[in-house]
Amino acid sequence: MTSAIGKYLQNGKYTLEQELGQGGFGITYLAQHNALGHIVVVKTLNDSLRQDPKFWEFQRQFQDEARRLAKFSHPNIVRVTDFFVEEELPYIVMDFIPGQTLKTLVIPNNPMPEYLAIHYIQQVANALKVVHRHGLLHRDVKPQNIILRQGTQEVVLIDFGIAREFTPGLTQTHTGVLSVGYAPIEQYLPRAKRTPATDVYGLAATLYTLLTAEVPVAATLRHRQMLPPPRELRPEISPMVNQAVLHGMAVEPEQRPETIDEWLALLPIQNHHSAGANTPDSYHSPLSGQPTVALAPPPPPPPPASHSPGRSVNPAPMPSPHSVGETAWSEAAPSVSPGTPPSGGLVNQPSSSQTKFNDRPWLIAGLAALGVLGAIVLGSIFLRTTDSPLPIPAPTQEDPTPPSPEAPSFEAPLPPVEEPELTPELSP
Structure with a gap:
């Protein structure tokens, strides 16, 4: 039997380019669909069956197989796209599955x-x-x-x-x-x-x-x-x-x-x-x-409140391509940064409580200047009742301080964002 590699079928519609395999019943080729410019698989009966007395029966069964397969539309079944008979041999054309x-x-x-x-x-x-x-x-x-x-x-x-x-x-x-x-x-x-x-x-x-x-x-x-x-x-x-x-x-x-x-x-x-x-x-x-x-997207950022213990105080070194990482950092920034808080509405919350605390001595001084003893007594009582909130500004400034050395712990999960760039190395 002469090699069929390079043979044109259907007036040049298909070109047989490579034999994929054969058995006692059929032979399969990799072929080029010349009109569409893509690879297909072409299957035909083994040429040795021509001498078999049941050759015409095999041909009929082969054609029946093509017709049945052409009815299937399922992602896990190879799709038949064409069928024809040429030089007394039937051919089935199927999708090439890389x-x-x-x-x-x-x-x-x-x-x-x-x-x-x-x-x-x-x-x-x-x-x-x-x-x-x-x-x-x-x-x-x-x-x-x-x-x-x-x-x-x-x-x-x-x-x-x-x-x-x-x-x-x-x-x-x-x-x-x-x-x-x-x-x-x-x-x-x-x-x-x-x-x-x-x-x-x-x-x-x-x-x-x-x-x-x-x-x-x-x-x-x-x-x-x-x-x-x-x-x-x-x-x-x-x-x-x-x-x-x-x-x-x-x-x-x-x-x-x-x-x-x-x-x-x-x-x-x-x-x-x-x-x-x-x-x-x-x-x-x-x-x-x-x-x-599933490995491509980074973990979704947690709520801003959960970022403060492990967020670095300097978001500037974050690489710009990781927009998700930058967003998480910018959202968490106002809740920490005791020394140099970035500008923003949330950063001003501690200072407003401090302003209320500082206004009260002026009130006491004003009352003392009037020389009203009752007002002085009321002012002293007022100060005693407000003594308990006085330490609040201090924890506001100091609480974030211990977690700041742990800032690298939040940076660690960010590099996996680039993992998808490495995965092609695993491709066959």
Whole structure:
């Protein structure tokens, strides 16, 4: 077979630029959409199938697959944008998903944290539920067919090459194309019932790999080779998740959950969402290399009253790009600065109380000058009653003094504002 690289399709609309992969059923290329100037993925039947007596049946099934996939509009399912037949070969054109497959991220020795693996698995499960509602089974769920979209924590399910329709309760013929370790026992049988339990097995086996960085034992070997439970390989895996994986990978389909929803109910999905710092929004993984925007904004400034104990008395050195930091400093300034208070309405509050205190001696002096003994007595009583508030101005000047040496404690959190500038170094 001659190489198809550089071949033009649809009168120059597409140019095949690179082979992405091939198997017994199909072959996939990276291609250029010449009219729009962007990259797409083009998939076609393996040319070796031309000699197969069932070639026309394969072609019809391939076209049916394209039509079914074109109906899906889901963020976790690759989107089909075009279909055509050229030189008796059918072609499916799909969106190019920049990123890495989950297999690339975990194999050979980079198992994912439990919460992150569940986060990805739940997205794939949501995609499979849509597929099943359309009467279709994917039948090839595995880490290689799940792409982590670059710059996000979103995964996309790809490669519906061996997807098939299913009718509940009906025994149907299975193809011989499968993925060892992720295909359940019924896919090895020429005739078996097709049910969503087939994809449940593949999804549970995928979770097994994400958690352990190991490919599960093939279903056909498990009668003589035990499947090591995930917790034996990684003791930190929770018993609940360990059991969910094993239940989803039961050899006999009747022993597995019948639907994706039933299997998801075995996972701690709610606990995962409420995990606080352990949610994917704050995950810095060297695997995905995609920290999320949750780290970008600085912490919101607290109320001005809470700033006074830890605010520096000199806001001038604050770098101008950090407008949020400057705002917090300027709002807190009037509540401190005992020596050199900045100008502002709030700064004058202590001095107004001091003015009232200083006015009273003039009143006493005026009364004394009149020589009215009763007024002097009243003035002396008045001074005694006002003696207790006299120390107020002193604490007003001295209270902020002890916290001022702690000013650097407030400056410490400000540098993380620049963290987003460093995060691209983690990108794959």
